[in-house]
Amino acid sequence: MTPHSEVLLDRLTEWLPRQRWFAAKGRAISRVRIAQSVRLRDREPNADLMVLAVEFGDGGSAEHYQVLVGRRERLPAELEHMVIGPVADMIAYDGVWDSELADDLLKAMAAGEQRDWLRFAPEPGEDIPTDLHGRVLGAEQSNTSIAYGEQLLLKLFRKVAPGINPDLELHRALRSVGSQEVAPVRGAIEGTLDGEAAVFGVLQDFAANSAEGWSMALISIRDLLAEADLRADEVGGDFAGEATRLGKTVAVTHQELVSALGSGTVSPEVVAQGMRERLDRALLVVPELAELSGPLRATFDAVAGLGEPLVTQRIHGDLHLGQTLRTPHGWLLIDFEGEPARPLAERRGFEPALRDVAGMLRSFDYAAYHQLAEWGEWVGPTDADPESQLIWRAEEWTARNRSAFCEGYAGAAGHDPRDSNVLLDALELDKAIYETVYETRNRPTWLSVPLRSLRRLLAS
Numbered sequence: 001m002t003p004h005s006e007v008l009l010d011r012l013t014e015w016l017p018r019q020r021w022f023a024a025k026g027r028a029i030s031r032v033r034i035a036q037s038v039r040l041r042d043r044e045p046n047a048d049l050m051v052l053a054v055e056f057g058d059g060g061s062a063e064h065y066q067v068l069v070g071r072r073e074r075l076p077a078e079l080e081h082m083v084i085g086p087v088a089d090m091i092a093y094d095g096v097w098d099s100e101l102a103d104d105l106l107k108a109m110a111a112g113e114q115r116d117w118l119r120f121a122p123e124p125g126e127d128i129p130t131d132l133h134g135r136v137l138g139a140e141q142s143n144t145s146i147a148y149g150e151q152l153l154l155k156l157f158r159k160v161a162p163g164i165n166p167d168l169e170l171h172r173a174l175r176s177v178g179s180q181e182v183a184p185v186r187g188a189i190e191g192t193l194d195g196e197a198a199v200f201g202v203l204q205d206f207a208a209n210s211a212e213g214w215s216m217a218l219i220s221i222r223d224l225l226a227e228a229d230l231r232a233d234e235v236g237g238d239f240a241g242e243a244t245r246l247g248k249t250v251a252v253t254h255q256e257l258v259s260a261l262g263s264g265t266v267s268p269e270v271v272a273q274g275m276r277e278r279l280d281r282a283l284l285v286v287p288e289l290a291e292l293s294g295p296l297r298a299t300f301d302a303v304a305g306l307g308e309p310l311v312t313q314r315i316h317g318d319l320h321l322g323q324t325l326r327t328p329h330g331w332l333l334i335d336f337e338g339e340p341a342r343p344l345a346e347r348r349g350f351e352p353a354l355r356d357v358a359g360m361l362r363s364f365d366y367a368a369y370h371q372l373a374e375w376g377e378w379v380g381p382t383d384a385d386p387e388s389q390l391i392w393r394a395e396e397w398t399a400r401n402r403s404a405f406c407e408g409y410a411g412a413a414g415h416d417p418r419d420s421n422v423l424l425d426a427l428e429l430d431k432a433i434y435e436t437v438y439e440t441r442n443r444p445t446w447l448s449v450p451l452r453s454l455r456r457l458l459a460s
Helices: 003-018 077-082 099-111 166-176 213-226 240-259 270-284 287-304 354-374 391-411 417-442 448-459
Strands: 031-043 047-055 064-073 083-087 090-094 118-122 134-135 143-148 151-156 185-193 195-207 263-266 308-315 324-327 330-333
Touching: 003 031, 003 083, 047 287, 064 151, 077 083, 077 090, 099 118, 099 143, 099 151, 099 185, 099 195, 118 417, 143 263, 166 185, 166 195, 185 354, 213 240, 213 324, 213 354, 213 391, 240 308, 240 324, 240 330, 240 354, 240 391, 263 270, 270 287, 270 417, 287 417, 287 448, 308 448, 354 391, 354 417, 354 448, 391 417, 417 448
Parallel strands: none
Antiparallel strands: 031 047, 047 064, 064 090, 083 090, 118 185, 134 143, 143 151, 151 195, 185 195, 263 308, 324 330
Protein backbone atom coordinates (compact mmCIF):
# COMPACT_ATOMS: atom_id res chain seq x y z
CA MET A 1 0.00 0.00 0.00
CA THR A 2 1.32 3.43 -0.95
CA PRO A 3 1.51 6.29 1.58
CA HIS A 4 -1.23 8.04 -0.41
CA SER A 5 -3.51 5.00 -0.04
CA GLU A 6 -2.87 4.91 3.69
CA VAL A 7 -3.80 8.57 3.99
CA LEU A 8 -6.98 8.02 1.96
CA LEU A 9 -8.00 5.10 4.17
CA ASP A 10 -7.46 7.23 7.26
CA ARG A 11 -9.72 9.90 5.77
CA LEU A 12 -12.35 7.35 4.78
CA THR A 13 -12.34 5.79 8.25
CA GLU A 14 -13.25 9.18 9.70
CA TRP A 15 -15.72 10.06 6.94
CA LEU A 16 -17.73 6.83 6.59
CA PRO A 17 -19.53 6.76 9.97
CA ARG A 18 -20.86 10.28 9.39
CA GLN A 19 -22.71 9.32 6.21
CA ARG A 20 -26.48 8.89 6.32
CA TRP A 21 -26.25 5.65 4.37
CA PHE A 22 -23.65 4.02 6.65
CA ALA A 23 -25.62 1.17 8.22
CA ALA A 24 -23.30 0.28 11.12
CA LYS A 25 -23.70 3.36 13.28
CA GLY A 26 -22.88 2.66 16.90
CA ARG A 27 -20.40 -0.13 16.09
CA ALA A 28 -16.71 0.54 16.71
CA ILE A 29 -14.68 0.27 13.50
CA SER A 30 -11.44 -1.65 13.87
CA ARG A 31 -10.23 -1.29 10.29
CA VAL A 32 -11.20 -0.06 6.84
CA ARG A 33 -9.50 -1.56 3.83
CA ILE A 34 -9.94 -1.34 0.09
CA ALA A 35 -11.44 -4.68 -0.92
CA GLN A 36 -11.34 -3.81 -4.61
CA SER A 37 -11.03 -0.72 -6.75
CA VAL A 38 -11.29 0.19 -10.41
CA ARG A 39 -10.16 3.38 -12.16
CA LEU A 40 -13.06 5.08 -13.99
CA ARG A 41 -11.35 8.32 -15.06
CA ASP A 42 -7.67 9.31 -15.41
CA ARG A 43 -7.98 13.01 -16.18
CA GLU A 44 -9.10 15.56 -13.61
CA PRO A 45 -11.46 15.10 -11.99
CA ASN A 46 -10.11 11.58 -11.74
CA ALA A 47 -12.18 8.89 -10.10
CA ASP A 48 -11.97 5.38 -8.70
CA LEU A 49 -14.92 3.23 -7.78
CA MET A 50 -13.90 1.59 -4.51
CA VAL A 51 -15.47 -1.16 -2.45
CA LEU A 52 -14.43 -0.65 1.16
CA ALA A 53 -14.43 -3.54 3.61
CA VAL A 54 -15.30 -2.26 7.09
CA GLU A 55 -14.26 -4.50 9.98
CA PHE A 56 -15.60 -4.05 13.51
CA GLY A 57 -14.30 -4.34 17.03
CA ASP A 58 -17.18 -6.59 18.07
CA GLY A 59 -15.89 -9.35 15.83
CA GLY A 60 -18.96 -9.40 13.60
CA SER A 61 -18.86 -9.88 9.85
CA ALA A 62 -17.27 -7.16 7.76
CA GLU A 63 -19.57 -4.93 5.69
CA HIS A 64 -18.83 -3.61 2.20
CA TYR A 65 -19.59 -0.08 1.04
CA GLN A 66 -19.32 1.41 -2.42
CA VAL A 67 -17.76 4.87 -2.76
CA LEU A 68 -16.98 6.71 -5.97
CA VAL A 69 -13.86 8.57 -4.84
CA GLY A 70 -13.25 11.69 -6.92
CA ARG A 71 -10.12 13.84 -6.74
CA ARG A 72 -9.58 17.44 -7.74
CA GLU A 73 -6.84 19.94 -7.02
CA ARG A 74 -9.51 22.49 -6.07
CA LEU A 75 -13.15 21.80 -5.34
CA PRO A 76 -15.96 23.96 -6.72
CA ALA A 77 -18.24 25.36 -4.03
CA GLU A 78 -21.06 22.92 -4.81
CA LEU A 79 -18.85 19.95 -3.84
CA GLU A 80 -17.39 21.29 -0.60
CA HIS A 81 -20.03 19.51 1.49
CA MET A 82 -18.84 16.14 0.15
CA VAL A 83 -15.14 16.39 1.07
CA ILE A 84 -13.48 13.19 2.29
CA GLY A 85 -10.17 14.95 2.92
CA PRO A 86 -6.83 16.04 1.45
CA VAL A 87 -4.69 13.30 -0.09
CA ALA A 88 -1.26 14.39 -1.33
CA ASP A 89 -1.81 17.48 -3.45
CA MET A 90 -5.47 16.79 -4.23
CA ILE A 91 -8.83 16.78 -2.43
CA ALA A 92 -10.73 13.49 -2.25
CA TYR A 93 -14.54 13.73 -2.21
CA ASP A 94 -17.71 11.71 -2.81
CA GLY A 95 -17.76 11.73 -6.59
CA VAL A 96 -21.42 10.86 -7.12
CA TRP A 97 -22.19 14.54 -6.44
CA ASP A 98 -19.87 15.65 -9.26
CA SER A 99 -21.95 16.15 -12.41
CA GLU A 100 -18.95 15.38 -14.65
CA LEU A 101 -18.43 12.01 -13.00
CA ALA A 102 -22.16 11.29 -12.93
CA ASP A 103 -22.32 11.96 -16.68
CA ASP A 104 -19.43 9.52 -17.20
CA LEU A 105 -21.44 6.77 -15.50
CA LEU A 106 -24.32 7.22 -17.94
CA LYS A 107 -21.98 7.23 -20.94
CA ALA A 108 -20.35 4.04 -19.71
CA MET A 109 -23.79 2.45 -19.43
CA ALA A 110 -24.74 3.50 -22.95
CA ALA A 111 -21.49 2.02 -24.31
CA GLY A 112 -21.76 -1.18 -22.28
CA GLU A 113 -18.23 -0.68 -20.96
CA GLN A 114 -16.27 -3.27 -18.99
CA ARG A 115 -13.70 -2.03 -16.45
CA ASP A 116 -11.81 -4.92 -14.89
CA TRP A 117 -14.33 -6.51 -12.47
CA LEU A 118 -17.04 -3.90 -13.20
CA ARG A 119 -19.52 -4.05 -16.08
CA PHE A 120 -22.01 -1.41 -17.26
CA ALA A 121 -24.81 -3.50 -18.76
CA PRO A 122 -27.79 -1.97 -20.60
CA GLU A 123 -30.84 -4.21 -20.71
CA PRO A 124 -31.33 -6.05 -24.03
CA GLY A 125 -32.69 -3.75 -26.69
CA GLU A 126 -32.30 -0.56 -24.62
CA ASP A 127 -30.81 2.55 -26.22
CA ILE A 128 -29.39 4.75 -23.43
CA PRO A 129 -29.19 8.50 -24.26
CA THR A 130 -25.90 10.23 -23.42
CA ASP A 131 -26.91 13.90 -23.72
CA LEU A 132 -28.46 14.06 -20.22
CA HIS A 133 -26.77 15.58 -17.18
CA GLY A 134 -26.86 14.00 -13.74
CA ARG A 135 -27.82 15.46 -10.37
CA VAL A 136 -28.15 13.74 -7.00
CA LEU A 137 -31.73 13.61 -5.77
CA GLY A 138 -32.76 14.68 -2.29
CA ALA A 139 -31.32 13.69 1.03
CA GLU A 140 -29.06 10.66 1.46
CA GLN A 141 -30.88 7.47 2.40
CA SER A 142 -29.49 3.94 2.33
CA ASN A 143 -28.54 4.48 -1.33
CA THR A 144 -27.81 7.42 -3.62
CA SER A 145 -29.95 8.25 -6.65
CA ILE A 146 -28.76 10.30 -9.62
CA ALA A 147 -31.41 11.76 -11.93
CA TYR A 148 -30.57 12.39 -15.58
CA GLY A 149 -32.88 15.11 -16.81
CA GLU A 150 -36.46 13.97 -16.38
CA GLN A 151 -35.88 10.63 -18.09
CA LEU A 152 -33.55 8.31 -16.16
CA LEU A 153 -32.61 7.49 -12.59
CA LEU A 154 -29.43 5.68 -11.55
CA LYS A 155 -29.52 4.19 -8.06
CA LEU A 156 -26.11 3.36 -6.63
CA PHE A 157 -26.18 0.86 -3.81
CA ARG A 158 -23.99 2.06 -0.96
CA LYS A 159 -23.91 -1.14 1.07
CA VAL A 160 -23.10 -4.02 -1.27
CA ALA A 161 -22.83 -7.77 -0.81
CA PRO A 162 -22.04 -10.78 -2.98
CA GLY A 163 -25.15 -12.08 -4.70
CA ILE A 164 -27.94 -10.73 -6.86
CA ASN A 165 -29.54 -7.63 -5.38
CA PRO A 166 -33.30 -8.23 -5.08
CA ASP A 167 -34.03 -4.72 -6.37
CA LEU A 168 -32.64 -5.63 -9.78
CA GLU A 169 -33.89 -9.22 -9.63
CA LEU A 170 -37.50 -8.32 -8.85
CA HIS A 171 -37.65 -5.44 -11.30
CA ARG A 172 -36.50 -7.78 -14.05
CA ALA A 173 -39.05 -10.39 -12.95
CA LEU A 174 -41.87 -7.83 -12.98
CA ARG A 175 -40.76 -6.57 -16.35
CA SER A 176 -40.98 -10.11 -17.71
CA VAL A 177 -44.73 -10.19 -16.95
CA GLY A 178 -45.41 -6.67 -18.24
CA SER A 179 -45.95 -5.04 -14.84
CA GLN A 180 -47.22 -1.45 -14.81
CA GLU A 181 -46.59 -1.11 -11.06
CA VAL A 182 -42.84 -0.43 -11.29
CA ALA A 183 -40.57 1.82 -13.35
CA PRO A 184 -38.88 -0.18 -16.13
CA VAL A 185 -35.20 -1.12 -15.73
CA ARG A 186 -32.89 0.25 -18.43
CA GLY A 187 -29.56 -1.14 -17.26
CA ALA A 188 -27.40 -2.22 -14.33
CA ILE A 189 -23.89 -1.83 -12.98
CA GLU A 190 -22.82 -5.38 -12.26
CA GLY A 191 -19.59 -7.10 -11.40
CA THR A 192 -18.02 -9.31 -8.79
CA LEU A 193 -17.32 -9.07 -5.06
CA ASP A 194 -15.25 -11.70 -3.29
CA GLY A 195 -15.37 -13.71 -6.49
CA GLU A 196 -19.17 -13.81 -6.65
CA ALA A 197 -21.61 -11.89 -8.84
CA ALA A 198 -22.75 -8.60 -7.31
CA VAL A 199 -24.88 -5.58 -8.25
CA PHE A 200 -23.64 -2.03 -7.71
CA GLY A 201 -26.35 0.07 -9.35
CA VAL A 202 -29.60 0.04 -11.33
CA LEU A 203 -30.69 2.43 -14.09
CA GLN A 204 -34.46 2.93 -14.47
CA ASP A 205 -36.95 5.24 -16.05
CA PHE A 206 -37.40 8.34 -13.92
CA ALA A 207 -40.99 8.84 -12.74
CA ALA A 208 -41.20 12.55 -13.50
CA ASN A 209 -44.08 14.62 -12.13
CA SER A 210 -44.53 12.15 -9.29
CA ALA A 211 -45.07 12.64 -5.57
CA GLU A 212 -43.75 10.41 -2.80
CA GLY A 213 -46.42 8.64 -0.80
CA TRP A 214 -44.84 9.64 2.51
CA SER A 215 -44.94 13.34 1.63
CA MET A 216 -48.55 13.08 0.45
CA ALA A 217 -49.56 11.35 3.68
CA LEU A 218 -47.87 14.00 5.84
CA ILE A 219 -49.68 16.78 3.95
CA SER A 220 -52.96 14.96 4.51
CA ILE A 221 -52.43 14.55 8.26
CA ARG A 222 -51.33 18.18 8.61
CA ASP A 223 -54.47 19.32 6.82
CA LEU A 224 -56.59 17.28 9.19
CA LEU A 225 -54.89 18.46 12.36
CA ALA A 226 -55.21 22.07 11.23
CA GLU A 227 -59.00 21.74 10.86
CA ALA A 228 -60.44 21.66 14.36
CA ASP A 229 -64.06 20.97 13.34
CA LEU A 230 -63.73 18.58 10.40
CA ARG A 231 -63.46 14.81 10.32
CA ALA A 232 -60.90 12.99 8.18
CA ASP A 233 -63.39 12.36 5.36
CA GLU A 234 -64.34 16.06 5.27
CA VAL A 235 -60.85 17.52 4.84
CA GLY A 236 -59.72 18.52 1.35
CA GLY A 237 -56.50 16.51 1.70
CA ASP A 238 -58.23 13.25 2.65
CA PHE A 239 -55.86 10.41 1.71
CA ALA A 240 -58.25 7.45 1.94
CA GLY A 241 -58.95 7.30 -1.79
CA GLU A 242 -55.23 7.14 -2.53
CA ALA A 243 -54.76 4.55 0.21
CA THR A 244 -57.37 2.35 -1.48
CA ARG A 245 -55.66 2.68 -4.86
CA LEU A 246 -52.30 1.96 -3.24
CA GLY A 247 -53.68 -1.20 -1.66
CA LYS A 248 -54.79 -2.38 -5.10
CA THR A 249 -51.34 -1.66 -6.55
CA VAL A 250 -49.63 -3.73 -3.85
CA ALA A 251 -52.01 -6.64 -4.37
CA VAL A 252 -51.49 -6.61 -8.15
CA THR A 253 -47.71 -6.50 -7.64
CA HIS A 254 -47.92 -9.53 -5.35
CA GLN A 255 -49.91 -11.42 -7.99
CA GLU A 256 -47.35 -10.50 -10.66
CA LEU A 257 -44.47 -11.69 -8.48
CA VAL A 258 -46.18 -15.07 -8.05
CA SER A 259 -46.74 -15.25 -11.79
CA ALA A 260 -43.05 -14.52 -12.46
CA LEU A 261 -41.35 -16.40 -9.62
CA GLY A 262 -43.85 -18.86 -8.12
CA SER A 263 -44.91 -19.45 -4.53
CA GLY A 264 -44.25 -21.87 -1.67
CA THR A 265 -45.24 -22.67 1.91
CA VAL A 266 -43.61 -22.44 5.31
CA SER A 267 -44.40 -23.79 8.75
CA PRO A 268 -45.94 -21.20 11.11
CA GLU A 269 -43.38 -22.27 13.74
CA VAL A 270 -40.53 -21.24 11.42
CA VAL A 271 -42.07 -17.79 10.96
CA ALA A 272 -42.68 -17.42 14.68
CA GLN A 273 -39.14 -18.48 15.54
CA GLY A 274 -37.75 -15.83 13.21
CA MET A 275 -39.81 -13.22 15.04
CA ARG A 276 -38.56 -14.43 18.43
CA GLU A 277 -34.95 -14.32 17.27
CA ARG A 278 -35.32 -10.78 15.91
CA LEU A 279 -36.83 -9.73 19.24
CA ASP A 280 -33.88 -11.26 21.11
CA ARG A 281 -31.41 -9.32 18.95
CA ALA A 282 -33.41 -6.11 19.31
CA LEU A 283 -33.41 -6.39 23.12
CA LEU A 284 -29.61 -6.09 23.04
CA VAL A 285 -29.92 -2.73 21.26
CA VAL A 286 -33.16 -1.28 22.66
CA PRO A 287 -33.46 -1.83 26.44
CA GLU A 288 -36.89 -0.16 26.42
CA LEU A 289 -38.31 -3.28 24.76
CA ALA A 290 -37.72 -5.43 27.85
CA GLU A 291 -41.02 -4.55 29.54
CA LEU A 292 -42.91 -5.54 26.37
CA SER A 293 -41.09 -8.80 25.67
CA GLY A 294 -43.67 -11.01 27.41
CA PRO A 295 -46.71 -9.86 25.40
CA LEU A 296 -44.62 -9.82 22.22
CA ARG A 297 -43.53 -13.43 22.69
CA ALA A 298 -47.12 -14.43 23.40
CA THR A 299 -48.20 -12.88 20.09
CA PHE A 300 -45.46 -14.72 18.22
CA ASP A 301 -46.38 -17.97 19.98
CA ALA A 302 -49.92 -17.52 18.65
CA VAL A 303 -48.49 -17.57 15.12
CA ALA A 304 -46.69 -20.83 15.90
CA GLY A 305 -50.06 -22.27 16.90
CA LEU A 306 -51.67 -21.68 13.50
CA GLY A 307 -52.68 -25.00 12.06
CA GLU A 308 -52.01 -24.73 8.34
CA PRO A 309 -48.76 -23.99 6.46
CA LEU A 310 -48.42 -20.36 5.42
CA VAL A 311 -48.29 -19.47 1.72
CA THR A 312 -45.10 -17.61 0.77
CA GLN A 313 -43.72 -15.78 -2.26
CA ARG A 314 -41.22 -13.08 -3.22
CA ILE A 315 -42.32 -9.74 -1.79
CA HIS A 316 -41.11 -6.15 -1.65
CA GLY A 317 -39.68 -6.76 1.82
CA ASP A 318 -39.46 -3.17 3.11
CA LEU A 319 -42.73 -1.65 1.99
CA HIS A 320 -43.75 1.73 3.39
CA LEU A 321 -45.06 5.03 2.08
CA GLY A 322 -41.55 6.25 1.29
CA GLN A 323 -41.22 3.37 -1.19
CA THR A 324 -44.18 4.53 -3.28
CA LEU A 325 -44.62 7.19 -5.95
CA ARG A 326 -47.90 8.68 -7.16
CA THR A 327 -47.63 9.48 -10.86
CA PRO A 328 -50.30 11.02 -13.09
CA HIS A 329 -51.17 7.45 -14.13
CA GLY A 330 -51.27 5.73 -10.75
CA TRP A 331 -49.01 4.35 -8.01
CA LEU A 332 -45.55 2.86 -8.52
CA LEU A 333 -43.58 0.76 -6.03
CA ILE A 334 -39.84 1.43 -5.78
CA ASP A 335 -36.76 0.08 -3.97
CA PHE A 336 -37.26 -3.69 -3.81
CA GLU A 337 -34.07 -4.31 -1.81
CA GLY A 338 -35.83 -5.43 1.36
CA GLU A 339 -34.78 -4.34 4.84
CA PRO A 340 -31.13 -3.29 4.47
CA ALA A 341 -30.14 -4.68 7.88
CA ARG A 342 -31.11 -8.24 6.90
CA PRO A 343 -28.63 -10.53 5.11
CA LEU A 344 -29.01 -10.70 1.34
CA ALA A 345 -29.99 -14.38 1.38
CA GLU A 346 -32.90 -13.60 3.72
CA ARG A 347 -34.03 -10.68 1.58
CA ARG A 348 -34.18 -12.97 -1.45
CA GLY A 349 -36.25 -15.61 0.32
CA PHE A 350 -39.97 -16.33 0.12
CA GLU A 351 -42.12 -14.61 2.76
CA PRO A 352 -45.84 -14.30 3.53
CA ALA A 353 -47.27 -11.49 1.39
CA LEU A 354 -48.83 -10.08 4.56
CA ARG A 355 -45.36 -8.87 5.60
CA ASP A 356 -45.67 -6.13 2.96
CA VAL A 357 -49.21 -5.32 4.12
CA ALA A 358 -47.97 -5.03 7.72
CA GLY A 359 -45.19 -2.71 6.60
CA MET A 360 -47.66 -0.37 4.92
CA LEU A 361 -50.02 -0.40 7.90
CA ARG A 362 -47.07 0.55 10.10
CA SER A 363 -46.28 3.38 7.70
CA PHE A 364 -49.73 4.96 8.06
CA ASP A 365 -49.33 4.73 11.81
CA TYR A 366 -45.82 6.18 11.54
CA ALA A 367 -46.93 9.16 9.49
CA ALA A 368 -49.53 10.24 12.04
CA TYR A 369 -47.39 9.78 15.14
CA HIS A 370 -44.33 11.26 13.53
CA GLN A 371 -46.33 14.38 12.81
CA LEU A 372 -47.50 14.56 16.43
CA ALA A 373 -43.90 14.14 17.62
CA GLU A 374 -42.79 16.94 15.29
CA TRP A 375 -45.43 19.20 16.85
CA GLY A 376 -44.23 18.31 20.35
CA GLU A 377 -47.51 16.63 21.29
CA TRP A 378 -45.66 14.20 23.57
CA VAL A 379 -42.20 13.94 25.10
CA GLY A 380 -41.94 10.18 25.38
CA PRO A 381 -43.90 7.10 24.37
CA THR A 382 -46.28 7.28 27.34
CA ASP A 383 -46.40 10.98 28.19
CA ALA A 384 -49.25 12.02 25.93
CA ASP A 385 -52.67 12.94 27.26
CA PRO A 386 -54.92 10.15 25.93
CA GLU A 387 -57.73 12.68 25.65
CA SER A 388 -55.68 15.04 23.48
CA GLN A 389 -57.75 16.26 20.54
CA LEU A 390 -54.75 16.06 18.22
CA ILE A 391 -54.02 12.47 19.22
CA TRP A 392 -57.65 11.49 18.76
CA ARG A 393 -57.70 13.03 15.28
CA ALA A 394 -54.39 11.46 14.31
CA GLU A 395 -55.69 8.04 15.33
CA GLU A 396 -58.85 8.68 13.31
CA TRP A 397 -56.70 9.43 10.25
CA THR A 398 -54.60 6.32 10.81
CA ALA A 399 -57.57 3.99 11.24
CA ARG A 400 -59.32 5.41 8.16
CA ASN A 401 -56.32 4.96 5.89
CA ARG A 402 -55.30 1.56 7.22
CA SER A 403 -58.84 0.36 6.54
CA ALA A 404 -58.90 1.93 3.08
CA PHE A 405 -55.59 0.28 2.15
CA CYS A 406 -56.85 -3.15 3.24
CA GLU A 407 -60.08 -2.67 1.30
CA GLY A 408 -58.14 -1.79 -1.84
CA TYR A 409 -55.89 -4.80 -1.36
CA ALA A 410 -58.88 -7.09 -0.80
CA GLY A 411 -60.61 -5.81 -3.93
CA ALA A 412 -57.67 -6.83 -6.11
CA ALA A 413 -56.47 -9.94 -4.24
CA GLY A 414 -59.87 -11.47 -3.52
CA HIS A 415 -59.20 -11.82 0.20
CA ASP A 416 -59.01 -9.28 3.01
CA PRO A 417 -55.67 -9.29 4.85
CA ARG A 418 -57.49 -8.45 8.09
CA ASP A 419 -59.08 -11.91 8.01
CA SER A 420 -55.62 -13.30 8.88
CA ASN A 421 -55.41 -11.13 11.97
CA VAL A 422 -53.17 -13.40 14.08
CA LEU A 423 -50.39 -13.37 11.47
CA LEU A 424 -50.97 -9.76 10.41
CA ASP A 425 -50.82 -8.46 13.99
CA ALA A 426 -47.62 -10.37 14.67
CA LEU A 427 -45.99 -9.15 11.47
CA GLU A 428 -46.88 -5.58 12.32
CA LEU A 429 -45.32 -5.93 15.78
CA ASP A 430 -42.26 -7.57 14.20
CA LYS A 431 -41.90 -4.56 11.92
CA ALA A 432 -42.27 -2.12 14.82
CA ILE A 433 -39.46 -3.95 16.66
CA TYR A 434 -37.26 -3.48 13.59
CA GLU A 435 -38.14 0.23 13.65
CA THR A 436 -37.02 0.60 17.26
CA VAL A 437 -33.58 -0.77 16.36
CA TYR A 438 -33.33 1.47 13.31
CA GLU A 439 -34.31 4.58 15.24
CA THR A 440 -31.97 3.80 18.14
CA ARG A 441 -29.05 3.55 15.74
CA ASN A 442 -29.94 6.33 13.32
CA ARG A 443 -32.52 8.77 14.76
CA PRO A 444 -32.78 8.35 18.55
CA THR A 445 -35.23 11.25 18.85
CA TRP A 446 -37.74 9.20 16.79
CA LEU A 447 -37.58 6.13 19.06
CA SER A 448 -40.75 7.21 20.87
CA VAL A 449 -42.77 6.72 17.66
CA PRO A 450 -42.39 2.91 17.30
CA LEU A 451 -42.35 2.39 21.08
CA ARG A 452 -45.69 4.13 21.44
CA SER A 453 -47.05 2.12 18.53
CA LEU A 454 -45.93 -1.15 20.11
CA ARG A 455 -47.75 -0.31 23.33
CA ARG A 456 -50.89 0.68 21.47
CA LEU A 457 -50.84 -2.41 19.23
CA LEU A 458 -50.32 -4.75 22.17
CA ALA A 459 -53.08 -3.05 24.17
CA SER A 460 -55.54 -3.47 21.31
